[in-house]
Amino acid sequence: MQGVVLGCSKQRSPFNEIRGQWTKDLWEGFGIQANLTTHEANLTYPGDHRVALLDLNLKDPLVQEARRIEDTAPGAGPGQKPFIPSFFAWAGVGNVTAQYVFANFGLREDYDDLLNANVTVRGRIAVVKTVFGSSLLRKLHMGVHRQEQMQVAAEYGLAGLIVYTDPQLDGELTEANGYEAFPDGPARPPSMIERGVMSFAGSTFAIPAMPIAFADAIPILRALNGYGPSATEFGERWQGGGLNYKDVHYNVGPSPNNIVLNLCNKPIFPDGQVHHVIGTIPGSTFPDEVIMLGTHRDSWSPGAGDGSSGSSALNEVARSFGTALAQGWAPSRTIILASFEGVEFSLPGTQDWWEQNHWLNTSAFAYLNVVSAGAASKFHVQGSPLLGRAMRYGTGLVLDPNINANNQTMLDVWDGEVSIGTGGDASVLLGTELLSSVDFGFSAGEGDPPFPYHSLYDTDEWMDCYGDPNREYHLTTTKIWSLAVFALANDVLIPVTTNEYAVLLQGSLESVDMPGLHISSMENAINDLHQATLTFDTYADNLGSQILAQPDEPKLLSKAREVNQKYIKIERIFADPHPQSSSDRHLIIPRVPYYFQSSAFPALQESIAAGNLSAAEVSISGPLVNLY
Structure with missing residues (x-):
């Protein structure tokens, strides 16, 4: 089923409850006990939002207003609520008009560079590049979340934050290098907007923020041409901006007194509900020991890569376990499958569900999470090292799906080391509840087409053309998931190397x-x-x-x-x-x-x-x- 952002407030369609019921019915058809649980949650939805470039010397000061829906983006489908316009969940509420600066990636080092160059940032709006993962950011050893961009901007006294997707992050596959933009080619669409949550805690920051497309960033950045130092005068981190072909010089500003940005972020905060589907396979020998696996069902967009790919893989794991149950198999430990809702809005309900099942604090050993089962070719495993042994077992039995793999296993591709971090619902179960967790799957690597993350271009069409046309990565993730859970749930001793x-x-x-x-x-x-x-x-x-x-x-x-x-x-x-x-x-x-x-x-x-x-x-x- 198609993804849709967080379910139902008192005023919105209960479509996600319907999707939850669909998932429950599917699992029960596989022979797995399943329940649909409902949890009250504080939600946030778009309200009054604007990013506009103004020239105060003009009679009509409006130069350009940024779009909030992608061009030629698909609709949500017959009978479904339309996808929401772009905004940042839990960004600060406010309406500010101010001069602005270009601040590269919006890191502490970037603002320090500006201050050292005598560029005043306090009271101004910062325009920064997104920090969503790319081979470039890995090369620069840059690991931040947009939440950190927000936190740092507030610390340095900025009045607001605007985040855009610079083609610099996309390697060779850009319009500047002659590639057509999706849907006509693999390059990033100029109108693509990367939505997202600004706070893991589900609380607002002090300053407003909005995402925009790089097509709308171009006139904003061009207006800085000739004002302030150029990015070429700073260090390596500042180099390589991808909009030079659009006559963007990457001067940092500030903008002249008459050239300002109006940034308005006034969302609504309704009370609402999220719905989780919980499947249970009782253990035979150690029923009070629990292995969990799951993903999130909601998305910011059509969500073919994030998170429908994870949901489709989870459903396949459920089907395979159901087939094994029908043939007489029973795991030694209890297995819990979870289709969570709400991760895209800072996980409302996941922690509530955990707290309502406090017995898991002394019974659950592991949670294995998949968000992106097959959005490109790079395999990742991130989380607790206690799950390294189980993940090596699963990857060691599954072949690499790449054409030139020469029968090597996924363990040969992966180095066998669980990297540090969390993902999806694992972020609350590991980071907050201290449940040993991993997140794994396939995402964009070097040379892959840019993943249309959290945008309305994350569609089946993109997946069919560029992400995982034959769903081989999806299938590989599903196999690894099933095998790792099998090892954790079946061995008398949980397979761990402390x-x-x-x-x-x-x-x-x-x-x-x-x-x-x-x-x-x-x-x-x-x-x-x-x-x-x-x-x-x-x-x-x-x-x-x-x-x-x-x-x-x-x-x-x-x-x-x-x-x-x-x-x-x-x-x-x-x-x-x-x-x-x-x-x-x-x-x-x-x-x-x-x-x-x-x-x-x-x-x-x-x-x-x-x-x-x-x-x-x-x-x-x-x-x-x-x-x-």
Whole structure:
């Protein structure tokens, strides 16, 4: 079924409830017990919004007003509510008119560069490039979310923020290089707008923000030509803007006194509901131990890549499990399948569902999440290292779908190391609830057509032409998902190597660098954890060998339960007792999606980035030295 952004307020169509019921009926048809749960949520929808370029010296000052719906974008379909116009969920509310500056990617380093060049930013509107993942951003080791762009803009005193999609992020496949824009070719459509959520916490920022297409950014940036330094006068991070062919010189401004932007962001905030579909396959030997898998059903757009591809893969996993159940299979552990709603609006309802099922705090070991099952060729695995072993099992049994793969497995393609971060609903289940989680799937890599992320061009037509024409990536993700869950749910001992966490922490110490910050106590704590996990893994391996020899021995099964309970508790030891926010409680793993380049110790790294030695010392002297 086609995706649609978050379900129903008191005033809106209950279409997502209908989609939830459709999913429930589908799973029940596969032979899986399923329930549709409803949760009250604070929502936000478009209201009064505007981005306009004004020349105050003209009798009619309006030079251009940015569009809010893509050109030639598809409709939502007969009988369905239209897709919403572009806006940023949970951006600040306001209506400001001010001079503006071009601030590159809107990072702290970018604003510092402007200030060092004597460019005033306080009280001005910043125009910045999107930071959605691309091979360029990976090359520059830049890993931020638009939330950080928003937070940094507020810290530096900006009056507002406008984010556009620069073709610079798209590599070779651009109009400037002679490629036609989709739907006539693979290049990014000039009118494509990248929507998104600005706050993981579901609370508004202090300043307004809006997304615009690069077609509408062109006149705004052209108006800065000749004003202020050029991007060519700054460092590597500023180079390579993709709109030079449109006569954009990438001067930073500020704009002259008469050339201003009007930025209005006045959304509405209705009370509403989200609907989750929860499927359950009871465990036979360890029914009180739970393995979860899931994805989100909602999207900002048609959502062929994000998130219908994840939903289609989840439905296929459900079908395969249903087939196995019909043939007499029963997992050792309970399996819970979850089709969540609301991730695109900062996950309202996911945490509520978890809190209503508090028994999972002592029963659930893992959550395996897929958002993008097949939007391009690059495979990623991101989350807790405790799930590395299960993911290596799944990827080791599935062939790489690429034509020139020469029968190599996905484990050969992937390096077998779970990278740091979270994604989709895993961001709340790992980052807030400390449930060991991974997000994996296929997304755009180097040389792939740009993914029309969160835009109305994320359609089946784009998927058929450029994303995954034969759905081979979808199928590969589905196979890996099924196999990894099978391993986690079927083995008497949950397949875990706890030392992988200690190895991650030891490697991450290299990124902890700040003059005056002494980390010897943290090093000692991690070394102690390293030795303890080696000892525990040896014990678990020996126990596993005994169980293979005597699979029905009650004493051995009792010891297996004890080991599994320790596995369930391990992630929870990394809970921050004094988190900076209620949604960011993990000491080690930040709440960031797959396309980020992230580092461990998010609170500590934030203190280091801000130059706050005292806050960094608090992190070092507190929970990070009491890991074991």
